[in-house]
Amino acid sequence: MAHKxxxxxxxxxxxxxxxxxxLRDAFRLDTHGFVFVDHDTRVKDFTDEAERARVYDLxxxxxxxxxxxxxxxxxxxHTLRVGDEAMQxxxxxxxxxxxxxxxxxxxxxxxxxxxxxxxxxxxRRFNKRWAIIQVWRxxxxxxxxxxxxxxxxxxxxxxxxxxVERRYRDRTGEVYHIAHHPAHEWYYFPQMERDEALxxxxxxxxxxxxxxxxxxxxxxxxxxxxxxxPRESIETRTFAFFGS
Numbered sequence: 001m002a003h004k005x006x007x008x009x010x011x012x013x014x015x016x017x018x019x020x021x022x023l024r025d026a027f028r029l030d031t032h033g034f035v036f037v038d039h040d041t042r043v044k045d046f047t048d049e050a051e052r053a054r055v056y057d058l059x060x061x062x063x064x065x066x067x068x069x070x071x072x073x074x075x076x077x078h079t080l081r082v083g084d085e086a087m088q089x090x091x092x093x094x095x096x097x098x099x100x101x102x103x104x105x106x107x108x109x110x111x112x113x114x115x116x117x118x119x120x121x122x123x124r125r126f127n128k129r130w131a132i133i134q135v136w137r138x139x140x141x142x143x144x145x146x147x148x149x150x151x152x153x154x155x156x157x158x159x160x161x162x163x164v165e166r167r168y169r170d171r172t173g174e175v176y177h178i179a180h181h182p183a184h185e186w187y188y189f190p191q192m193e194r195d196e197a198l199x200x201x202x203x204x205x206x207x208x209x210x211x212x213x214x215x216x217x218x219x220x221x222x223x224x225x226x227x228x229x230p231r232e233s234i235e236t237r238t239f240a241f242f243g244s
Contacts, residue, residue, distance in 0.1 A: 010099075013180045017149050017219065020187035029067050029133075033153030033211030034200035036189050039063055039137070046139040046234050047091050052078055060236050064133050067199050070240035073133075076116050077237040080139070083146055083230030096146045096218040096231055100178045102202050103237070104132055104213075105163055108174035109203035113239060115171065129242040131204040136235045137197040144191065144228035146218040150200060151178075152185040153211025161213065178215045188219075202237075 020027070024036045043056045061073040080093035088095060104112060109132055114122040136148055160181055166173040189198065204212040218231075 011180075015184065015186055017186040017188050017221075020189050023187070024189070029199060029201060029211075030204075030209050031154070031211060033214035034150050034198055035067050037063070037067065037197055037199060038195060039135075039197040040195050041137075047080065049078075056236070060135050060238060063135060063197070064199065064238055064240055068131070068133060068240050068242075070131070070133075070242050071244060072241040074116075074239045074241075075236060076112075076239060079235050079237075081231070081233050081235065083232075087230065087232075093232075096233075098146070098218045098220070100151075100215050100217040101164075102161070102176040102178070102213040102215050103134070104203040105161070105174045105176050107163070109205075112173075116239070125239075125241060126205075129204075129206045131206075131240045131242075132202050132237060133199060133240045134202055134235055134237050135197050135199050136233060138192050138194050138232060139234050140194065140232045141229065142191045142193050143231050143233070145221070145224045146231045147188045147190065147192065147221055148198060148233075149186050149188045149217055149219045150198065151215040152187070153201075153214050155181070155183050155185045156213070156215060157181055157183075176213060176215075184215075188221075190221075190223075 020036060027035050029035050041056065041059055043051055045051055057075040060075055064070060064073045080091055081096050082088050082091055082093040083096050113125060156178060160179040161176040162179055164175050164177050166175060200214040200216065201211065202214060
């Protein structure tokens with residue numbers, strides 16, 4: 001049966017996005033939903049899948065264990081994003097995303113775990129706390145255009161999460177779009193360098209945590225210098241498991 005997409009309706013709302021660098025030491029993953037960290041990497045070429053698997057996966061696992069307290073971390077996806085359309089084809093990369101969202105929902109997060117590890121292993125994992133945690137960083141030079149904005153998860157009302165289905169050739173996913181609310185507190189970290197990273201949660205099975213989902217989006221920075229090079233970044237998705 002053919003599926004007919006229903007176009008969503010949006011309106012633009014101007015929001016203040018604060019420089020998070022002066023506050024970086026105050027942010028906590030479970031409290032705000034994100035942390036901004038210095039993170040050296042031995043990766044020479046982020047477009048090399050073999051090098052990512054051999055080097056970067058281990059670096060990401062250690063980083064997330066450190067900041068989340070997880071006992072085990074499994075990397076399951078890397079996505080390259082490039083602002084230049086011609087470079088997207090060359091690097092097999094996707095465009096930057098300008099639309100406030102959270103990558104998983106209460107429904108799609110468990111489904112994704114089952115997709116990756118299988119029904120039996122997922123059922124075992126569901127008995128303890130687990131989360132989906134992402135790492136975002138530039139892969140070349142500093143980010144001068146389309147920086148990533150991120151919202152303090154505590155400032156998003158529960159009714160502000162809107163389920164949106166996404167259909168792929170091989171599976172159906174679901175994300176949250178976010179309804180505007182004047183209480184939202186947005187941050188970014190200007191001119192991020194290759195040795196800096198944002199670590200943020202997009203799902204947490206523990207409903208008691210202050211931030212279980214973290215809305216984020218690229219945005220147009222009015223301070224972007226003329227002729228700024230296109231953004232090149234990578235986001236890495238992981239399952240984080242807690243307890244022995």
